[in-house]
Amino acid sequence: MRSHTEYLWMEVPSRRAFVPITAQVEAAVERSGVREGLVLVNAMHISASVFINDDESGLHQDYDAWLEKLAPHAPTSQYRHNDTGEDNADAHLKRQVMGREVVVAITEGKLDFGPWERIFYGEFDGRRRKRVLIKVIGG
Ligand code: ZN
Numbered sequence: 001m002r003s004h005t006e007y008l009w010m011e012v013p014s015r016r017a018f019v020p021i022t023a024q025v026e027a028a029v030e031r032s033g034v035r036e037g038l039v040l041v042n043a044m045h046i047s048a049s050v051f052i053n054d055d056e057s058g059l060h061q062d063y064d065a066w067l068e069k070l071a072p073h074a075p076t077s078q079y080r081h082n083d084t085g086e087d088n089a090d091a092h093l094k095r096q097v098m099g100r101e102v103v104v105a106i107t108e109g110k111l112d113f114g115p116w117e118r119i120f121y122g123e124f125d126g127r128r129r130k131r132v133l134i135k136v137i138g139g
Contacts, residue, residue, distance in 0.1 A: 037138010042101030
């Protein structure tokens with residue numbers, strides 16, 4: 001079995017954003033040489049997500065509005081986590097909803113997606129460097 005690991009650095013200039021990363025994952029799979037296997041992609045920070053959905057900007061605005069309704073950033077004093085001096089309790093909650101990781105099958109050297117599936121990094125407490133792990137296994 002073959003195994004290949006890469007780390008993708010993210011630095012989002014705003015507090016929240018969705019960043020497409022399918023191309024970077026495809027490139028990592030290509031470099032791995034794996035033809036049949038799996039790729040795991042996960043955010044390595046507890047205020048960011050990796051998820052799969054449609055590459056459609058209206059949907060991404062809908063996610064942002066929906067997450068802000070579920071866990072509004074302000075007032076920051078509404079969250080006990082922020083009693084620690086942080087202001088990112090909402091980011092932890094948003095991350096939990098949008099998920100930590102995705103696993104995609106690799107078939108004949110390609111990501112074996114459904115018709116509209118694409119991979120995104122979800123940032124909920126940006127303006128600093130964070131990492132995404134890409135781990136490819138197979139043969
Ligand atoms: Zn925190």
